[in-house]
Amino acid sequence: MIVITADQVGSRVSADLVSGVLDWANGPEGPGLLLPADRTAGDELQLLPADARAALRIVLHLTRSGRWSVGCGIGSADPLGATVRETAGAAFVFARDAVERAKKRPRRFALENGTEHGRAVDALVDLLLVVRARRSREGWELHDLLETGLSQAEAAERLGITPQAASKRARAADLRADTAASAALVTLIADLDAPHEGGGRR
Known part of the structure; x- marks a missing residue:
């Protein structure tokens, strides 16, 4: 399972952005989720993307503004509950670790799955975010x-x-490179998620 936890940057001194992201994520133009995205704390939200493509879309959407610290966790999970808050598992722990690490990084993103492969994908996503941050x-x-x-x-x-x-x-x-890198990252993220597809602990 892929879990994304996002924490609003500077929420104490700026307007609440969670509601707007929830409207987008849960709306008809949203990325595609296993369960509706939900606010898990005052300035934090959690999303369960339906697949790797949806996960990368969420990451790129949130990091573009620079207003979110975004953690992506990939791993096993219990069967889906009725809501995001009622679902648990290693993927959620990885997402929590990732968002805390993201808060200390320039692009405010981190990916965790407990493997060297995951750290490599994390570095490649970060590189794509560097390219996008330089765009006019x-x-x-x-x-x-x-x-x-x-x-x-x-x-x-x-x-x-x-x-x-x-x-x-x-x-x-660098739009051509962006497109090619995004397609490759979808494949790599899907590979990370493959052992855990279908929910349940493995």
């Missing part, structure tokens, strides 16, 4: 349009720029 506002504008399914030419037209300018933005934003 213009690069994000193009990225977000492409994410809706537009072609680069269509996105250029929407932005009022030439296709050549869009290509230049895409290169500067």
Whole structure:
């Protein structure tokens, strides 16, 4: 099972962001969850992504703003309860350890599963977050349009720029590398989760 625990940064001096994330995660445009995401403390939430793709989508969504410390735990778990709070297991312990470690890291993300393979995947996710943190506002504008399914030419037209300018933005934003790295990370995270799929302790 994959568990994500996220803790809002600076919640004592800023507006509550948990409700907005819960609306997104549990809504029709959300990533896909095994159970509805839930607030587990005043400024903390927990999510059980349905698969590796959903997990990476959540991580990239939350870390983009810099307003969340995000911990991803992968491991065994008890059978699903009626709610996130009623489910337990090693994956939840790993997620707790990961979010505490994330609070001390520049990109505010950490992944734990107790293996060398997990530490390697953690490092690769961190590298992708470094690339994304350097992206300009213009690069994000193009990225977000492409994410809706537009072609680069269509996105250029929407932005009022030439296709050549869009290509230049895409290169500067490392969008091709982002796409390739994200696809590879989905495979690697799925491999970490494979021994634990189906719930229950192994």
